Amino acid sequence: MEYQAKYITEDIKLSCYDDKFFKSDIMFDHHMLIWFISGETKIVRPEGTYMFGKGDIFLVPRNQLATIINYPKDGLPHKTVVMHLTTAWLRNFYDGLPVTPSAADVPGIRHYTGHPLLESCLASLVPYFEMNNLPPGIANLKITEAVTILRSIDPGIDQVLASFEEPGKIDLAGYMEKNFMFNMTLEKFGYLTGRSLTTFKRDFKKAFSSTPQRWLTKKRLELAHYQFTEKKRKPIEVCYEVGFENLSHFSFAFKKHFGYAPSELLAAGVP
Incomplete structure (x- = not known):
């Protein structure tokens, strides 16, 4: 670049x-x-x-x-x-x-x-x-x-x-459901929901019965699947918008989770 x-x-x-x-x-x-x-x-x-x-x-x-x-x-x-x-x-x-x-x-x-x-x-x-x-x-x-x-x-x-307030403690589950596609560190997610990293991880476990990374990966892949099946969008477009950093890692994770690659899904019209 x-x-x-x-x-x-x-x-x-x-x-x-x-x-x-x-x-x-x-x-x-x-x-x-x-x-x-x-x-x-x-x-x-x-x-x-x-x-x-x-x-x-x-x-x-x-x-x-x-x-x-x-x-x-x-x-x-x-x-x-x-x-x-x-x-x-x-x-x-x-x-x-x-x-x-x-x-x-x-x-x-x-x-x-x-x-x-x-x-x-x-x-x-x-x-x-x-x-x-x-x-x-x-x-x-x-x-x-x-x-x-x-x-x-x-x-x-x-x-x-003129609003100078810093993020206060908010509903973690609601916030994460709206913002899971952004590839932020857990520290940033904690800050934006008004929590320390330790408290964020603890509250996340209570809310989702999962670790943040597993939950985030699953949500991002599910959003990608929806974009493919409902919007007929290309992998190169979807990959970056759902929180992945490169196409090869995205394709590997997608196939591991769903059992087929994005290209196979689009070619076969898998629902």
Whole structure:
């Protein structure tokens, strides 16, 4: 994979993937505002699958799991401007503002494509990536500009950006049923359900009468089987979206579990 990143600061970068594709299962520690210059991204979330391409602008909330697959397109690399909206910066920004976020549902990805002010703000960052001596404080000014624009075009954004609570203890079974397809460490799953690793494993055993790894593998393979039989999708598409890291390991695990390979299932129409 040919990957390059240029930074204005650690919170603002120009990201570029030249390779055929790149896949990652991610939990973002910070909100991420992203503007597409070229290429295409598929983002798999519990509520659905999103496709983004040239010109799209979107915000991915922090502490949310996602499978991200980046592709070049039309002979151009996958290139984006990425702005991290950190908790520390946002606390300072909202300090003194009359904003009291209420307990909200889990936020989804927010779309801002077609807003000229926001696109102009993010596009104006591009020349700075080629400069060695940046004007003092320019990054802070640009993040302030972006958040100010977001607040003017999205009435609900304060409920997302001004919420600084960390994950509390939640229903483990319900959470895992919605998020099993994301290839996270058990430590991350524990954090997101408000548990230490030890408590997560103990509560998991009580909820599912199984170890996390056995249960996760079974659920991912069952989801893959459904995608093959009901959606007629290809193994290369399904493999990465159900939590596996490579096609050969996925095919081996699938055949071991079901007794036939994905290719055999699709060819024979096994129900």
